Structure formats: C-alpha cells, structure tokens
Amino acid sequence: MLSQSVYTLVNQQNGNLAFKLFEFDNNSYFDHIQRNNYFTLILITSGEGTAKVDFCDYSFKENTLFAFYPYQPFMLSAKKPLMGISIQFHHDFFCIYRHHQEIAANGILFNNIYQQPFVYLDESSKNTIIHLIREIARELKDEAFRKDEVLVSYLKILLVMATRIKLEQQSLQGAAKDKGxxxxxxxxxxxxxxxxxxxxxxxxxxxxxxxxxxxxxxxxxxxxxxxxxxxxxxxxxxxxxxxxxxxxxxxxxxxxxxxxxxxxxxxxxxxxxxxxxxxxxxxxxxxxxxxxx
The missing domain is CATH 1.10.10.60 (Homeodomain-like)
Structure with missing residues (x-):
C-alpha cells in the first residue's frame, strides 16, 4: 500500500518523536498492553480479533479504525493474522484539546467513555481514509517546505472524516435500538x-x-x-x-x-x-x- 513501511517526523526542538506512520503485517506490535504517551490510530485492513481497552473486551474485524488517546491501555489479540496501518502523533505536534472547535474529535473519536473506541469503515470510507494516509506518507517522504503544516492539515481532515463516520454510526445505532x-x-x-x-x-x-x-x-x-x-x-x-x-x-x-x-x-x-x-x-x-x- 505504501512504498515503504515506516515514516517518521522528529521534533527538532527536543528530538522526540512527533509523528509516525507505519504498516504492520502481524500482531507483534500490539499483542501486549500499550500505554503510549501519544495519540494512536490503527486501521485494520485484514484479520480479526479481540481488543482489550480500559479493561473491556471488544471483538473487531477488518476495516476497523481504532482511536486511542495518550496513556489509554489497550492491546489487540488476533484470531486471524492482522495487517494494517498505524498513525501515532504527540500532543506537541497536534493537540485535539486545543483544536476541538475545528475537528470535534475529543469526546467522539477520542475520550468517548460512552462508545466503543473504534469505527467500522465501509468500502467508500475505507478508500477515503487510505487516500489520506497515502497523502500523509507522501508528505513525510518529501523534504518540502513547511512539511509539518501540511501534515497537520492532512491529519485534521483525517480526524474530521473519522469523526463524521463515528457520528453517523452512532446515529444509525441509536435508530436501530429501542426508540422508547x-x-x-x-x-x-x-x-x-x-x-x-x-x-x-x-x-x-x-x-x-x-x-x-x-x-x-x-x-x-x-x-x-x-x-x-x-x-x-x-x-x-x-x-x-x-x-x-x-x-x-x-x-x-x-x-x-x-x-x-x-x-x-x-x-x-x-x-x-x-x-x-x-x-x-x-x-x-x-x-x-x-x-x-
């Protein structure tokens, strides 16, 4: 899907990782409890399993997009081999709290205590997300002027699209349940x-x-x-x-x-x-x- 498997951006001020995008073709990355100090998006393109998140268990399948906030404990146990793409970004690079009015992801995509921490993507939604990921990878690969600004723009669009999908699914789930x-x-x-x-x-x-x-x-x-x-x-x-x-x-x-x-x-x-x-x-x-x- 991507021309190489790992792309990274380092914070030039402190040397810490600011942004990372990578492909994975097995479950070794997430088969143990994660408590990362950055936001994590994981798109499962193939496979299925169980996600343990905040001590709750959720079944998942391919075309699932997970969203985890900093220090949220999670692990993915595979029933069928997992393949996919992960994006990780630090608060310093992009803060969902400060940009809440722009993307509204906090409380919906992240930090949503009332909903499962993922969305299922239909074919159209998956293609949209993958297209944005390819654009992010292309930008990470190039040494272009103000790369960080362009990456933030793509990331905002990605988060807005994922938030829209989750809002739509919440609405459909609510309609499918007892309306009374x-x-x-x-x-x-x-x-x-x-x-x-x-x-x-x-x-x-x-x-x-x-x-x-x-x-x-x-x-x-x-x-x-x-x-x-x-x-x-x-x-x-x-x-x-x-x-x-x-x-x-x-x-x-x-x-x-x-x-x-x-x-x-x-x-x-x-x-x-x-x-x-x-x-x-x-x-x-x-x-x-x-x-x-």
Whole structure:
C-alpha cells in the first residue's frame, strides 16, 4: 500500500518523536498492553480479533479504525493474522484539546467513555481514509517546505472524516435500538453524569437522580456500555482531569478540589490507578507545564 513501511517526523526542538506512520503485517506490535504517551490510530485492513481497552473486551474485524488517546491501555489479540496501518502523533505536534472547535474529535473519536473506541469503515470510507494516509506518507517522504503544516492539515481532515463516520454510526445505532424507554434512559444517564460528575461520584447518587434502584441501573449500564456505572463516572472524571492538566496551570490540589476531592492525595491515587501514572508525571510529559517543576 505504501512504498515503504515506516515514516517518521522528529521534533527538532527536543528530538522526540512527533509523528509516525507505519504498516504492520502481524500482531507483534500490539499483542501486549500499550500505554503510549501519544495519540494512536490503527486501521485494520485484514484479520480479526479481540481488543482489550480500559479493561473491556471488544471483538473487531477488518476495516476497523481504532482511536486511542495518550496513556489509554489497550492491546489487540488476533484470531486471524492482522495487517494494517498505524498513525501515532504527540500532543506537541497536534493537540485535539486545543483544536476541538475545528475537528470535534475529543469526546467522539477520542475520550468517548460512552462508545466503543473504534469505527467500522465501509468500502467508500475505507478508500477515503487510505487516500489520506497515502497523502500523509507522501508528505513525510518529501523534504518540502513547511512539511509539518501540511501534515497537520492532512491529519485534521483525517480526524474530521473519522469523526463524521463515528457520528453517523452512532446515529444509525441509536435508530436501530429501542426508540422508547431504553434510548431515553441512555440519554438521561449521560446527561446526569455530564451535569454531576464533579460533585457526585457514587453509583447510588445516580440511581437516586434517575429514580432507579442501584441494581437495575447497574444492569442497564453494563448492558449498554459494557462498563460498570462506577467506571463510567471515574472515566469521565479522569478525562476532565487530563484536560485540566494539559490546558491549565492549576495546581493538582485545585484540580482535585474542582472535581470534588478535598484530599488531593486520594485524587492522585485514583488518577494513577486508572492511568498508571501520577497527575504530576502526566503534566510533566504531556501537559501545560511540561518540563517545569
């Protein structure tokens, strides 16, 4: 598909990898838990298997496009040999938080706690994505003026197209499901979490808000999101914490307090338990005060 298998772009200021595109023809790249400090897109062009993501398991097949955010744990176990293409890019190269108004990928393609972390591509969508990947590879290969600016432009288009596909699939999935009580309940639960995750952290709080018993709401959440309600609440808190750590210079104590935790050390333990790194290390490697004490 591509004239060579690996293309890279290095950040000239610090020598770190800024952007990488590579083909793979086996599962050895992703058959163990990944916790990368960059965004990862993986297009499976052949094969099938199971993806373990944030402790949930999802079956996948060919023409699947995965989207993982920094430090999100994932691994791909193959049932049939995997072939495909991966794109990896660092926050320094392109930040989805800062460009949210342009591409709207954050909360849809990435950091979407309510949806599976991938989309299936039909033939037309796959050809569109592959065409953009070829253009990216061509630009990476050439030593042209302002290569980074052109790459960012192609990456934006790629992310917008993938986000459109996911939005369309969400709409179709919603239409295919029960249009009555269940869909109403799904939206009510999402709204309740979005409105209250900073102040209400327990599953019982949301059962009370929605006039449900904890047991019935737990079953509903597991059936529709493949996660526990506590997982959904905590993931939403962690997503917001990452955003604050990346975009602001607020202290960890301030961020913890704004998210409903008076004990910053408890909050830090929760963050590390879910991401495998502390809030301070996340900030030092990813965020606003990167490299500062």
């Amino acid at each position: 009580k269940q869909q109403f309940m799904i939206q009510n639960l999402k709204n309740a979490i979005e409105d209250n995750f900073r102040v209400k952290h327990s599953a019982s709080d949301y059962a009370d808000l929605l006039n449900q018993t904890p047991a019935s709401l737990a079953r509903f959440t597991k059936n529709h999101f493949n996660k526990t309600l506590s997982d959904l609440i905590t993931e939403r808190i962690i997503v917001e914490a990452k955003r604050e750590l990346y975009l602001t210079d607020k202290t960890i104590k301030e961020i913890a307090y704004e998210l409903g935790y008076e004990d910053e050390y408890y909050f830090s333990r929760l963050f590390k338990n879910k991401t495998d790194i502390s809030p301070q290390i996340y900030r030092n490697t990813i965020g606003f005060n990167r490299g500062e004490s």
